[in-house]
Amino acid sequence: xxxxxxxxxxxxxxxxxMDTMGTVEQAIRCIEAGAExxxxxxxxxxEAENLQLIKDELRKRGYTTPLVADIHFTPNAAEIxxxxxxxxxxxxxxxxxxxxxxxxxYTDEEYxxxxxxxxxxxxxxxxxxxxxxxxxRIGTNHGSLSDRIMSRYGDTAIGMVESAMEFLRIARDEDYxxxxxxxxSSNPQVMVQAYRLLxxxxxxxxxxxxPLHLGVTEAGDGEDGxxxxxxxxxxxxxxxxxxxxxxxxxxxxxxxxxVCRDIIKRYQSSSQQQPVVLPAVSKLPYDPFNYRRxxxxxxxxxxxxQVPVVIADMSRLDSIQETDLTDIGYVYNPSSDKWxxxxxxxxxxxxxxxxxxxxxxxxxxxxxxxxxxxxxDKEKCFPLFSAAEYLNNDIKKSATINWVMIxxxxxxxxxxxxxxxxxxxxxxxxxVICLSTENKNAVQSVRxxxxxxxxxxxxxxxxxxxxxxxxTMDESLVHYAVEAGALLIDGLSDGVCFGHHFxxxxxxxxxxxxxxxxxxILQATRTRISKTEYISCPSCGRTLFDLQETxxxxxAVTNHLKGVKIAIMGCIVNGPGEMADADFxxxxxxxxxITLYKGKEVVKRNIDSEIAVxxxxxxxxxxxxxxxxxxxx
Ligand code: SF4
Numbered sequence: 001x002x003x004x005x006x007x008x009x010x011x012x013x014x015x016x017x018m019d020t021m022g023t024v025e026q027a028i029r030c031i032e033a034g035a036e037x038x039x040x041x042x043x044x045x046x047e048a049e050n051l052q053l054i055k056d057e058l059r060k061r062g063y064t065t066p067l068v069a070d071i072h073f074t075p076n077a078a079e080i081x082x083x084x085x086x087x088x089x090x091x092x093x094x095x096x097x098x099x100x101x102x103x104x105x106y107t108d109e110e111y112x113x114x115x116x117x118x119x120x121x122x123x124x125x126x127x128x129x130x131x132x133x134x135x136x137r138i139g140t141n142h143g144s145l146s147d148r149i150m151s152r153y154g155d156t157a158i159g160m161v162e163s164a165m166e167f168l169r170i171a172r173d174e175d176y177x178x179x180x181x182x183x184x185s186s187n188p189q190v191m192v193q194a195y196r197l198l199x200x201x202x203x204x205x206x207x208x209x210x211p212l213h214l215g216v217t218e219a220g221d222g223e224d225g226x227x228x229x230x231x232x233x234x235x236x237x238x239x240x241x242x243x244x245x246x247x248x249x250x251x252x253x254x255x256x257x258x259v260c261r262d263i264i265k266r267y268q269s270s271s272q273q274q275p276v277v278l279p280a281v282s283k284l285p286y287d288p289f290n291y292r293r294x295x296x297x298x299x300x301x302x303x304x305x306q307v308p309v310v311i312a313d314m315s316r317l318d319s320i321q322e323t324d325l326t327d328i329g330y331v332y333n334p335s336s337d338k339w340x341x342x343x344x345x346x347x348x349x350x351x352x353x354x355x356x357x358x359x360x361x362x363x364x365x366x367x368x369x370x371x372x373x374x375x376x377d378k379e380k381c382f383p384l385f386s387a388a389e390y391l392n393n394d395i396k397k398s399a400t401i402n403w404v405m406i407x408x409x410x411x412x413x414x415x416x417x418x419x420x421x422x423x424x425x426x427x428x429x430x431x432v433i434c435l436s437t438e439n440k441n442a443v444q445s446v447r448x449x450x451x452x453x454x455x456x457x458x459x460x461x462x463x464x465x466x467x468x469x470x471x472t473m474d475e476s477l478v479h480y481a482v483e484a485g486a487l488l489i490d491g492l493s494d495g496v497c498f499g500h501h502f503x504x505x506x507x508x509x510x511x512x513x514x515x516x517x518x519x520x521i522l523q524a525t526r527t528r529i530s531k532t533e534y535i536s537c538p539s540c541g542r543t544l545f546d547l548q549e550t551x552x553x554x555x556a557v558t559n560h561l562k563g564v565k566i567a568i569m570g571c572i573v574n575g576p577g578e579m580a581d582a583d584f585x586x587x588x589x590x591x592x593x594i595t596l597y598k599g600k601e602v603v604k605r606n607i608d609s610e611i612a613v614x615x616x617x618x619x620x621x622x623x624x625x626x627x628x629x630x631x632x633x
Pocket of ligand 1: 537538539540541542543544569570571572573
């Protein structure tokens with residue numbers, strides 16, 4: 001991996017490592033699905049030793065895929081595994097360092113002493129790896145930073161980077177370079193910032209960069225897990241960062257592989273389309289290491305400090321009926337003549353014609369300019385202009401919101417027209433910029449336009465229009481998540497509109513899914529919270545309960561708790577730090593035993609798993625985080 005090799009796909013088994021045949025069978029399913037490396041947990045010496053049997057059986061059956069031992073806390077197990085498998089993963093926060101999750105003060109001397117101690121314990125592993133040609137991943141995790149790192153850097157991206165750099169310096173001193181690094185977090189924003197910082201620090205300290213393993217840890221399952229992973233991994237790949245990827249889902253590991261494939265497919269395209277050369281940037285006008293939303297003024301409910309808006313593209317329907325709005329969060333009840341409005345209800349619909357019924361709540365309509373002129377209700381309908389239409393003073397404009405399309409550096413884009421349009425937009429308190437592109441390097445093209453807006457101090461709100469022509473919705477999900485997520489993570493974009501151009505019937509059959517993906521992307525980038533957030537680990541040989549089934553059970557009873565973050569973890573290996581991001585934690589602590597956390601604090605220890613979900617609900621109630629499921633009207 002690295003040095004121009006293809007981006008490698010990997011996953012991790014969830015079986016008990018002592019179950020040799022079970023692990024072999026699962027590893028084969030992963031390899032057959034496309035995994036190019038398979039990781040297996042080795043919590044103690046006996047599992048590390050058993051890796052030999054697993055490896056022998058795989059080789060006997062003709063599978064030569066490299067194996068990786070996952071190590072936490074046990075240098076002894078690492079030293080055994082490094083003689084058996086092709087790669088070992090160590091977590092700097094869990095390898096030698098003390099971790100009592102206490103706030104400790106370290107003098108410079110004590111700090112240096114700890115680093116000496118790490119050098120003493122870590123160097124033997126480096127030497128074994130060097131001798132056996134074994135690779136190593138220095139895998140930092142946001143949740144398991146040591147007390148020492150926390151004392152100096154806190155729970156930050158820079159703390160994650162320094163934690164890895166300490167180990168990397170020791171390895172380099174031994175002239176050992178067979179290294180890959182990772183900076184995982186369950187929050188894609190923290191994860192992206194940490195990897196960028198790591199590259200920055202490696203380049204400034206060593207003048208070179210080691211390969212990187214990308215992943216969003218504890219991403220969860222289903223659509224949300226896929227969205228979070230695609231945003232974190234995709235944003236970095238768009239930056240040109242990343243050599244191997246793992247999508248961590250709370251599902252069977254072989255199901256992670258198609259998602260990995262969809263993510264990297266973007267960079268393996270056989271199409272002849274070349275990326276467009278964009279104007280050079282002399283100074284980046286935003287900080288890629290810290291989140292700060294682009295400063296804008298408000299146009300109605302778009303921009304400024306308001307949450308990004310979601311626009312549902314319903315332009316493929318000739319006319320809109322009440323029932324069509326069900327897919328975007330508005331359910332009409334004819335008997336009560338009332339609308340139920342979901343938390344994830346779109347703010348605008350883009351359609352061919354003005355709807356012929358009274359619109360629910362704050363839902364508004366966007367129409368092509370010529371159609372808008374005919375609209376009866378100009379309080380609720382607003383026009384969309386091409387750049388040329390917007391510049392034409394003879395074409396009527398809205399007094400409230402005018403949506404203006406800007407093509408970002410398309411090959412055929414007229415730069416003079418764009419320049420004139422932007423100059424006019426800059427003085428218009430009603431103009432919302434709609435950015436789109438058909439370029440292969442779409443993220444970079446739209447980002448370059450945002451940079452231009454920043455440089456020219458154009459503070460109008462700007463939204464992203466992103467179309468997909470992929471064959472499957474799985475690919476479209478990745479497409480939307482990467483293209484919108486990469487901008488939202490940097491504080492760019494005040495809204496999204498996702499279109500779809502596939503299938504030959506004229507019905508937007510995926511409207512519901514696309515609406516859900518849009519809100520999922522905003523949630524994952526923490527820009528708009530509309531549902532419960534789950535941080536659940538993928539499970540591994542350390543898991544002591546059925547994580548998939550438990551996650552589904554917890555989801556079923558808590559999925560109406562908008563904004564509440566619940567962590568569901570197989571064990572506490574990554575520490576309560578991982579739950580710094582969660583409000584409540586449900587963590588395996590022994591066979592049939594669960595420990596419940598509030599933030600980083602244990603509140604109920606080793607309770608029976610039979611009653612643990614009920615106890616979690618009680619905990620939510622005790623902390624005013626519970627509401628009953630709302631009744632529908
Ligand atoms: S948190 Fe989950 S995936 Fe991580 S080591 Fe524990 S059980 Fe395994």
